[in-house]
Amino acid sequence: MTTSKLQTAISLMFRAGLFFAEANAYGASQADTPFFIDTENTGVFRAEARQTRWESVFNGIAHVTGIRIHYPAQTPGTVTAVCKNKTIPQLMECLLGSEADLVFRYPSDSQQKEQVNLPAEIWVLNTSFDTERITVKVNELDRCTPDDTPKKPVTCGQRKTTSTTTEATPSIADKTRQLLEATRIADPVLRADAVASLATEDQIDDAAVHEALATALSDENPNVRAQALFGLTQRGEAGAALQAALQDSDAAVRLMVVDIVENDSAILEQALGDNDETVRSLAALKLKLLSHITGSQ
Amino acid sequence: MNAVSLQNVFLTAAALAAATYTASTNAHDLNFKSLGKNAKATDTYEVTCSTDGGGASYKLQVRVRDDAPLAGPLVSAQIIKDSKATNTTDLKDGDANFSAAATLVPNPSNPNGGNGVYTVVVDKTKAGAENYSMQYHCLSKTGEHTGTSLIARQNQ
Numbered sequence: 001m002t003t004s005k006l007q008t009a010i011s012l013m014f015r016a017g018l019f020f021a022e023a024n025a026y027g028a029s030q031a032d033t034p035f036f037i038d039t040e041n042t043g044v045f046r047a048e049a050r051q052t053r054w055e056s057v058f059n060g061i062a063h064v065t066g067i068r069i070h071y072p073a074q075t076p077g078t079v080t081a082v083c084k085n086k087t088i089p090q091l092m093e094c095l096l097g098s099e100a101d102l103v104f105r106y107p108s109d110s111q112q113k114e115q116v117n118l119p120a121e122i123w124v125l126n127t128s129f130d131t132e133r134i135t136v137k138v139n140e141l142d143r144c145t146p147d148d149t150p151k152k153p154v155t156c157g158q159r160k161t162t163s164t165t166t167e168a169t170p171s172i173a174d175k176t177r178q179l180l181e182a183t184r185i186a187d188p189v190l191r192a193d194a195v196a197s198l199a200t201e202d203q204i205d206d207a208a209v210h211e212a213l214a215t216a217l218s219d220e221n222p223n224v225r226a227q228a229l230f231g232l233t234q235r236g237e238a239g240a241a242l243q244a245a246l247q248d249s250d251a252a253v254r255l256m257v258v259d260i261v262e263n264d265s266a267i268l269e270q271a272l273g274d275n276d277e278t279v280r281s282l283a284a285l286k287l288k289l290l291s292h293i294t295g296s297q
Numbered sequence: 298m299n300a301v302s303l304q305n306v307f308l309t310a311a312a313l314a315a316a317t318y319t320a321s322t323n324a325h326d327l328n329f330k331s332l333g334k335n336a337k338a339t340d341t342y343e344v345t346c347s348t349d350g351g352g353a354s355y356k357l358q359v360r361v362r363d364d365a366p367l368a369g370p371l372v373s374a375q376i377i378k379d380s381k382a383t384n385t386t387d388l389k390d391g392d393a394n395f396s397a398a399a400t401l402v403p404n405p406s407n408p409n410g411g412n413g414v415y416t417v418v419v420d421k422t423k424a425g426a427e428n429y430s431m432q433y434h435c436l437s438k439t440g441e442h443t444g445t446s447l448i449a450r451q452n453q
Binding site for chain 1: 328329330331333334341364365366368375377382384416418420426427428449450451452453
């Protein structure tokens, strides 16, 4: 598909309201505002976000452009921005700020010449999402050079930018408190992310963290329960929770149990009788490995 | 079918699945991990390459294997360091072979420039739970193994 055809398709989707529906489908909660991306039929991408979660922004761009975007699991902040850019790399830089570390992979085939502005994949690296960041940017394209190199995010010449940024680096205590609060919010995706973060981030309130993870074991969402198991295991506190979770009604939780277990042949043998094929297969593979290790000792 | 005979069927099927693979206990093999059914389920690891008896690191090499059961998604691994990234995908599900190697050389002009932390991301092409294994090796310019360690950062 050429760039112009793609942009026409994007425009039609936008006019038909299709993207709005998809934005909600990507998990925009009541507290989240849908993210819009549009083309003005002039080869320009226009994105608008109002206190929108980063996940919704990335999923929105991925949905409309077909680009696969890899971003950190924990992106608790929001963005408010209006960006008009000629290329997706420029649009990403506008949304994330010039300090963002972005990697773009382009298709190797010759058709890329017609889609010079469209990467196949984007990695968002080393970008801080752990602050409540309010950024307002309005970019004008008037002074952009026409031949910006697409493989490297560039700042358009004398691009006009009005930017208001409120950003504070939280202490470990603040961060832990924010994560603990996030384990109680309504959105299960954010809840699971918060629970997962509690396992891997530095914390100072061990008792509160353990309590939050233990509480999350009985969360109504299976992904939250699975992340709680992972978190407790990372902290060496899973104990009997693994055995109990093997009886969970959702295969995602049982799969996490088998994924986590390395040497507990009793749990692995029990999982051989699971009604989910992936759980059974993983248990069998791990048991074989375990017997191989035991036999060689 | 009662519960006992059903379990026997499961055991047989699982044993057949396991028989396909050669279990490896190499220190730099990550054996039999899983990705959840969500299409965007992603496991993330930090691999640290360092200097040891094999010398200083020049590159990180990763292969991934899409393990049983046979399922729709293909499993991929990406290596990311600084502003560079590379990818490998196991194009055949359920066989004993790993994918082609993905190799990331952070600093080609420096034979000792590969020490440091790499991010390795394992994901899949679409919805559906998958199991996988991964091999990861820090290597010197001459292909000797160098110091290699791995930490799981995300398990989905």
